[in-house]
Amino acid sequence: MKKTILVTGCNRGIGFCLIQKLIKDVNNIVIGTTRSNTSALSDLKEANHDRLHIIEMDVGIEKSITDAFLKISNLSTSLDVLINNAGYAPDKTKKGENVSRSDMMDAFEINTLGPLLVIQQSLPLLRNGLMKKIINISSLLGSHAMNPGRQIAYSTAKCALGMITSVFAKELESEGFAIVAVHPGTVATDMRPDLKLPGAMPHIQPEESADGILNNAVFTKENLNGRFITWNGETMAW
Template sequence: MTILITGASRGIGKALMAGYTCRGARALGTHRLPEAGAMLHLDVTDPASHCDLAGRLKETPIDLLICNAGVYPDKGERLDTGYPAAMWAAGFAANVTGVFLTIQALLPNLRASKAGKIAIIASQMASHTRAPGGSYIYRASKAAALNLGRNLATDLRPEGIAVGIYHPGWVQTDMGGQSADITVAQSAAGLMDRFDALSLETTGCFETWDGRAHPY
């Protein structure tokens, strides 16, 4: 089984890499820096980088593509003075366009698997049921990623490719902070269970790391 995880140099992506490696799977990770050890270079905001990655992988079947790379650029921004246009552009380039370009570039590899799956790491902050204010760029971009995943699930179902969208929990990472609810190991273990369960019967699902259906 071959798995490719974007944004695998730290946090949840790194924990997923470790988890799948322990299982004996072939786990490929990407990193946005050109010099990243054994990891593959991918800047999800750069179309040329996607082309380069696809060229390196050639016809390698990918059984599971995990779109984990993302940014949270607007912590602490003020409504009256913050959220500059460039920040909006950068947030959507990573969290939405980057997800789409990754999937688009690696569709031949997912098709070669004959039973490929796509997992998009979103957030409960994408849901219309959670609107406490603030973090407009992150919330809007994750909502767009959720919508993207739902529509991809419709288009890819006839090809046998299932798509799931997931809230990883409030995780003790650089993004989540040390006061978060769960560790990266807990999140990764739960997510791996969710990815195992993903099928054409559940394609388009929006679920939490611990298996609960999340309102859209």
């Protein structure tokens, strides 16, 4: 069965690994969005030009999203899966008392409003698809129960993404949708350079995270609508 899958933030880290793995299945048509290209992304596109499409899109800018979806709609009349992966963490080391309004707004624009607008633009295409899945890449930091007390801007934005997941799950359940929030693990990406240092806390690589997201959220037969899970399929407390 042919499947069309949209992945936001595909130029590096988990997003790049997701499209790299998805494109290995000849039945997958993959649409990736990114603010900026990379040589690795260009090479992957060149090697899979018939099934991999790269669209410029900045999830922090509404016009960029609407312009991108004009192009996406010209590529395909349907989507099976949306993976809302693009994200931004502006305040890794600041305590709550020092976080600025601009930090809060930047985190909210990209991690909350961006995914919301992408979902809204995707819905007409997803309604034409067979799988009807929306995967929102969240974070342990977006969990009230699991957050250790840090990164207030990023954490607040991801927590709000959880509510978006919950509301859409209830609104679209009768249409056969599955909307899921996923903690991708503590992943060594460019967003977490500290994990690449000697003595870093336990973590996983982007490839392992991507495998888990695909196996346990995207292609699982289990009904996960409205759930918050980890990359390895465990339930995450809201």
